[in-house]
Amino acid sequence: xxxxxxxxxxxxxxxxxxxxxxxxxxxxxxxxxxxxxxxxxxxxxxxxxxxxxxxxxxxxxxxxxxxxxxxxxxxxxxxxxxxxxxxxxxxxxxxxxxxxxxxxxxxxxxxxxxxxxxxxxxxxxxxxxxxxxxxxxxxxxxxxxxxxxxxxxxxxxxxxxxxxxxxxxxxxxxxxxxxxxxxxxxxxxxxxxxxxxxxxxxxxxxxxxxxxxxxxxxxxxxxxxxxxxxxxxxxxxxxxxxxxxxxxxxxxxxxxxxxxxxxx
Amino acid sequence: xxxxxxxxxxxxxxxxxxxxxxxxxxxxxxxxxxxxxxxxxxxxxxxxxxxxxxxxxxxxxxxxxxxxxxxxxxxxxxxxxxxxxxxxxxxxxxxxxxxxxxxxxxxxxxxxxxxxxxxxxxxxxxxxxxxxxxxxxxxxxxxxxxxxxxxxxxxxxxxxxxxxxxxxxxxxxxxxxxxxxxxxxxxxxxxxxxxxxxxxxxxxxxxxxxxxxxxxxxxxxxxxxxxxxxxxxxxxxxxxxxxxxxxxxxxxxxxxxxxxxxxxxxxxxxxxxxxxxxxxxxxx
Numbered sequence: 001x002x003x004x005x006x007x008x009x010x011x012x013x014x015x016x017x018x019x020x021x022x023x024x025x026x027x028x029x030x031x032x033x034x035x036x037x038x039x040x041x042x043x044x045x046x047x048x049x050x051x052x053x054x055x056x057x058x059x060x061x062x063x064x065x066x067x068x069x070x071x072x073x074x075x076x077x078x079x080x081x082x083x084x085x086x087x088x089x090x091x092x093x094x095x096x097x098x099x100x101x102x103x104x105x106x107x108x109x110x111x112x113x114x115x116x117x118x119x120x121x122x123x124x125x126x127x128x129x130x131x132x133x134x135x136x137x138x139x140x141x142x143x144x145x146x147x148x149x150x151x152x153x154x155x156x157x158x159x160x161x162x163x164x165x166x167x168x169x170x171x172x173x174x175x176x177x178x179x180x181x182x183x184x185x186x187x188x189x190x191x192x193x194x195x196x197x198x199x200x201x202x203x204x205x206x207x208x209x210x211x212x213x214x215x216x217x218x219x220x221x222x223x224x225x226x227x228x229x230x231x232x233x234x235x236x237x238x239x240x241x242x243x244x245x246x247x248x249x250x251x252x253x254x255x256x257x258x259x260x261x262x263x264x
Numbered sequence: 265x266x267x268x269x270x271x272x273x274x275x276x277x278x279x280x281x282x283x284x285x286x287x288x289x290x291x292x293x294x295x296x297x298x299x300x301x302x303x304x305x306x307x308x309x310x311x312x313x314x315x316x317x318x319x320x321x322x323x324x325x326x327x328x329x330x331x332x333x334x335x336x337x338x339x340x341x342x343x344x345x346x347x348x349x350x351x352x353x354x355x356x357x358x359x360x361x362x363x364x365x366x367x368x369x370x371x372x373x374x375x376x377x378x379x380x381x382x383x384x385x386x387x388x389x390x391x392x393x394x395x396x397x398x399x400x401x402x403x404x405x406x407x408x409x410x411x412x413x414x415x416x417x418x419x420x421x422x423x424x425x426x427x428x429x430x431x432x433x434x435x436x437x438x439x440x441x442x443x444x445x446x447x448x449x450x451x452x453x454x455x456x457x458x459x460x461x462x463x464x465x466x467x468x469x470x471x472x473x474x475x476x477x478x479x480x481x482x483x484x485x486x487x488x489x490x491x492x493x494x495x496x497x498x499x500x501x502x503x504x505x506x507x508x509x510x511x512x513x514x515x516x517x518x519x520x521x522x523x524x525x526x527x528x529x530x531x532x533x534x535x536x537x538x539x540x541x542x543x544x545x546x547x548x
Contacts, residue, residue, distance in 0.1 A: 024390025111489025
């Protein structure tokens with residue numbers, strides 16, 4: 001069956017719209033090689049001064065390390081916490097499984113600006129503001145729903161028959177889970193982990209409410225820089241971040257097919 | 265039956281497995297949100313203090329204060345403009361992708377989704393590069409002899425940037441809705457003598473309306489709640505609900521008013537969902 005071919009006009013139109021869609025991400029790369037002291041595009045001269053400035057900037061380096069550490073810890077905790085919950089909700093089908101699933105994924109329905117404010121006010125009385133463990137907890141609120149969603153879908157798609165066969169052959173429930181379910185679940189775990197890391201690493205609105213001069217993350221630091229000066233230093237950081245994201249996505253797509261978790 | 269691992273597990277085991285996620289949900293979501301709702305009925309004292317007494321004062325100012333009314337109207341107006349712009353720009357892309365095949369189709373889908381994986385700050389910075397006075401677009405316009413209008417730190421900048429940032433959601437929603445599109449329907453329409461334009465408006469477009477409705481819902485809701493892009497491209501001169509929530513919370517330290525504006529956003533979402541439900545019911 002032949003799909004309808006698009007006309008030349010349509011192709012040109014789509015190309016222009018794609019240019020609009022991708023221009024902001026693409027333009028960051030040439031700008032990062034600007035030799036100018038302030039933001040100007042196109043730059044009057046070229047150079048690597050903003051990459052040199054980036055390496056010499058202690059705040060950016062520290063913020064990057066905080067973001068990286070936060071992302072790794074939040075990812076591991078998300079998998080550790082969401083996996084048992086997914087097993088209970090999908091496999092055990094306890095009373096009210098659906099309601100629990102909705103409750104645990106509900107934070108995703110809220111605007112981050114509202115959730116951020118709510119967490120700011122609550123954390124202020126728990127003494128969790130501008131602390132690393134406060135940031136971990138706040139990030140878990142938004143990464144857990146993603147982890148639960150991906151893992152629940154992955155568990156739901158596993159063939160029950162394999163687990164039943166193992167149980168029939170005398171394996172204990174725990175052995176079945178460890179030797180059969182868990183290995184089959186590996187692609188789902190990789191996808192959930194990558195998603196959690198990217199969400200945590202990119203999270204900016206909620207984090208903005210919880211950070212201060214004492215502790216800050218890379219996206220929040222970038223936000224403040226754009227707000228204040230928007231100099232090409234942000235472009236060099238952005239260029240590196242885009243490359244980093246691409247690498248993560250490519251690695252994960254090879255092993256688990258991340259794009260499938262977005263478009264089904 | 266004990267075939268499935270854990271089936272028939274005791275109540276205590278189930279509770280133990282759910283305990284960590286319940287704890288995070290309680291401390292990081294339920295308690296903060298209930299507290300937020302409560303706070304919107306508390307009095308704001310000068311210097312960031314919060315009164316003990318319950319009051320409706322915050323909710324009254326939403327109606328009586330001209331600035332607060334303007335916030336709501338601005339937010340709804342700007343978000344509607346963004347929704348319409350995103351729909352008009354996304355529809356051709358989605359239709360093109362729907363008609364593409366094989367590897368080319370996969371590449372296009374990746375191109376559409378990849379901006380979603382890029383930080384909102386980075387993409388907004390890209391728009392600062394394009395729209396600021398020394399930026400790409402004014403330079404281009406000046407080079408061909410036109411006077412560039414100011415495109416940043418005003419509503420235009422916010423709409424241009426946020427439309428691009430939210431377009432991937434619209435395209436993905438449209439594509440999900442296009443599943444119902446069978447190329448044979450268009451062939452049939454053409455065989456029966458319909459011009460391409462007639463066949464689009466009478467056959468293709470009505471079939472894609474559920475996807476259109478979903479995309480509009482998503483983009484409207486996301487643009488009302490967007491903060492980073494309006495803050496950076498509006499430069500403190502565009503006043504919207506989301507930016508005001510932040511300013512009241514961080515700059516003015518009026519937490520009760522910030523809480524009230526937040527609940528207002530949630531109420532607005534509720535209304536939008538009702539409209540969406542009606543629209544979808546009418547389509548079926």
